[in-house]
Amino acid sequence: IKQLVEGDKIIYKYYEFEETYIVTENKIIKDTDWTCMERTEENTITLITCIENEPEYRRCVKGIEIKSNK
Numbered sequence: 001i002k003q004l005v006e007g008d009k010i011i012y013k014y015y016e017f018e019e020t021y022i023v024t025e026n027k028i029i030k031d032t033d034w035t036c037m038e039r040t041e042e043n044t045i046t047l048i049t050c051i052e053n054e055p056e057y058r059r060c061v062k063g064i065e066i067k068s069n070k
Helices: none
Strands: 009-014 017-030 046-049 057-067
Touching: 009 046, 017 046
Parallel strands: none
Antiparallel strands: 009 017, 017 057, 046 057
């Protein structure tokens, strides 16, 4: 996750369901900062993970859905 950069693709799959997202940001946040989880108008994905040896920080990666012509 830490190597994702703006413009990279995230492909979310669940059984036959699949959505593709483009990374819009990859940042470090405090473990108490939940603003990245606020409601948005767009269909977004948010990935949050720990930072090695930094227990009070988290990495937050956000992406926005790529609309497909299904």
